[in-house]
Amino acid sequence: MENNAIVTSINGPVINANNMSNFQAKEMVLVGPKKLIGEVISLDDDEGTIQVYEDTQGLSAGDEVVHTNMPLSVKLGPGLIGNMFDGIERPLKVIEEKYGEFIPEGIGLMSLDEEKLWDVDVIVKEGDLISQGEVVATIKETEAITHKILVPYGVKGRVVDVKPSGKYNINEVILKIEDESGELHEVKLYQEWPIKFPRPIKERLEVSKLLKTGQRILDVFFPVAKGGTVAIPGGFGTGKTMTQHQFARYCDADIIVYIGCGERGNEMTEVLEDFPKLIDPNTGRPLMERTVLIANTSNMPVAAREASIYTGITIAEYFRDMGYDVAIMADSTSRWAEALREISGRLEEMPAEEGFPPYLPSRIAGFYERAGYVKTLGNELGSVTIIGAVSPQGGDFSEPVTENTKRYVNVFLGLDKELAYARHYPAINWLTSYSKYSDELKEDYVELIGKDVVTLKNKMMKILFEEDKLQEIVMLIGEDVLPDDQRLTLFVAKMIKVGFLQQNAFNKIDSYVPLLKQYKMLEVIKEFYDLGLEAVKKNIPINEITSSTVYTKIVGMKYNIENDKLEKIDELKEEIEQFFENLESRYNEGGLDD
Known part of the structure; x- marks a missing residue:
């Protein structure tokens, strides 16, 4: 007392x-x-x-x-996958069954199911020498994920007591380890870890592997590396949540941790209802078999909102330590920052810009620093990729959360309200967005599809930048006064935007596109541009080059050519070459039809 x-x-x-x-x-x-x-x-x-x-x-x-x-710690063990938790890892389904629709106060720090029996395959035997981070047992948690039981951090020694493979709950001691001093350490099916402290690793490695998403603007123009950091800022209605859903559904990470941090209840309801129904295109199994959901809506306690981000990243690090590639979606870090601001105000701390606490930049940096591609204590290779949505008020990217996030991430996907209102999705502005991973991933592109994607992308980006400059002239005096080569640039830029960058999440063929098809689609556009420039130099009129038939076929290939029928793209490329050959022969024979 x-x-x-x-x-x-x-x-x-x-x-x-x-x-x-x-x-x-x-x-x-x-x-x-x-x-x-x-x-x-x-x-x-x-x-x-x-x-x-x-x-x-x-x-x-x-x-x-x-x-x-x-x-403040979370329990890490079997039962995480496919579950839905609040900001401090309390299971929402169990709470609903016991207490109803609202979370009552004082129910304690309940988390994983302590009664469920798991089929445990113990892979060590008495007398084995084992060390921290090594796998001692496995559990087939879902069809997609094998849960690996690891030696806890700081434990090293000889196995002196081990149970046979069988069915156990998470509190069962499956083995004991005797260290050099003779002290015994128990290993259960779960560990506890403080959420504010990063889990230890052996070595941080350079990022060099592409996180494939099937989204053309991401995989080619603004690639994300496994172990990388991504910010998706955008105003209301620009598609932040939808972009994260596409990441969660289609990226080739082994495990998804989705955090709804301070979002509206109806948005989280949509996530909770949709995710269990979605089928993972990589495995053909339900997406929830590799997903952990953390829901902390805007009407939940504000301090738990601040904790939810750390709960999610700790769970992600735990699966990383098993050798998995984990992608964590934080939607949105602005609500988390607002929670920091509210608590800071109640603490009567000196406010900084727009009332946020002075330590906001260091908190944002600390969160994104927990991403990375690493060698684990058990000598596995694993990664945590952080994809954080940012909700700047009024879409103002100069506000503190967006500005500070931009300092600590390597991929910036700026969502544009004008693109969104024009129904161009994903509404990622290609002029303000960037990825610092393109050069690091150059070799991985070659390994994946045998093609130099980066050089091709750079050429297409150059066309888009030139088109942006030309639009200022067009707005003043019209397109007709431009020379033909610049009019061709405008035409091809439109082709890139409509035929490549715009992608339909609800179309069966277009919602997910393999990397090789993405490359071939962009190569077709480049081929048209190169042949078009040659034709312009030979004084072939631009209105002959910008044939509506050819344009329709190029921008329509994303819907009309199935992902496993890539030979059709090669046929289209040949058709374009034939189109220009016919133009040139007609021109050489003495003129073109009016």
């Missing part, structure tokens, strides 16, 4: 207490008669400040604050 602290003041999710000299910073505590979950965020002699991850309504001065002697 004398070790417990006493609440002295309450300000929303932030409470102050005294008698806290025995507490530690970042320690998880239980507050009041309902044992609300909180975290110590500052200490000053005997006084302390705690942020509470549940609704503090009904809490009063004089209530007790109880030690747990551990930081």
Whole structure:
């Protein structure tokens, strides 16, 4: 009793207490008669400040604050895949079954199912020498994912007691390890890990592998590397959530962790309803068999919203340590930053730009730094790719969250409201977006399809930039006054935008496009441009070159040529070559038809 602290003041999710000299910073505590979950965020002699991850309504001065002697942690083990959690890893389905539609206060830190029996295949035997991060058992968690039980961090020694393969719950001790000092360490089917601390690795490696998404503007123009960092900023209605859905559904990561951080309830309802129905095109199995969902809607406690990002990244690191490639979707980091701002205001901290706390840049950096392509403690290769949506108010990319995020990510996919309103999706603006991974992925492109994708992409980007400059002239004096080669640039740029960059998520053929087909499609456009330039130099009129028939066939190949019928693209390329040969022969024979 004398070790417990006493609440002295309450300000929303932030409470102050005294008698806290025995507490530690970042320690998880239980507050009041309902044992609300909180975290110590500052200490000053005997006084302390705690942020509470549940609704503090009904809490009063004089209530007790109880030690747990551990930081806020999550349970990591079988039962994560296919599950839906709140911001502090409490299972929403179980809560609904037990308590109804709303999460009551004081239900504790329930997480994984402790009664379910898992079919465990133990792969070590008594006498084996094992070390941290090594696999000691496996569980077929879903058809798509084998869950690997790892030796906990900091444990090394000889297996002295091991259970045979069989059915066990997560609390069962499946083996014991004796270290050099003779101390015994128990290995269960789960680990606990503090969410604010990155899980350790052996070595951070250079990113060099493409995260394939089947989305042309991503795979070719603004590629994402496995272990990379991506920001998707955009105003309301520009398609941030839809772009992340396409990532989640089609990218070739082994596991998806989707965090709905502070989003509207109807958006999260759509995710929770749609994801279980989606079929993974890579495996043909339900997408939920490789997905973990974390839902923290805007009406949930604000402190839990701040924690949800860390809960998600910790789960992602856990699967990375098994040797999996994990992609984490954070939708949206702006809501997370707003939670930081609200808590900072209640703490009466000195505000920085637009009221955000001064430490906003370091928090954003710390989050994105947890991405990476690594060698794990168990000598596996794994990666965590972070794809964060940003929701700048009014679509203003100069606001603090977008600006600071831009400093720490290597792929910036700026969504454009004008493109969205024109129904051009994905509404990624090719002039303001960028990827710093193109050169690092050059060799991987060659390994994947045997083609130099980067050089071809650069040539197409040059056409788009030239077209943007020419549009200023066109707006002033019209297109007719431009020389034919510049009019050809305008025509081909339109071909790139409509025929390649625009992609229909609801079309069976166009929703997912293999990388080789993407390359061949762009090569057809390049072929048209090169032959068109030669024709212009031979004084063939531009209106003959920009034939509506050819244009229709090129922009229509994304719908009309199936992904496994790539020979049709080669036939179209030959047809284009024949078209220009006929033009030239007609011109050489003495003139063209009017």
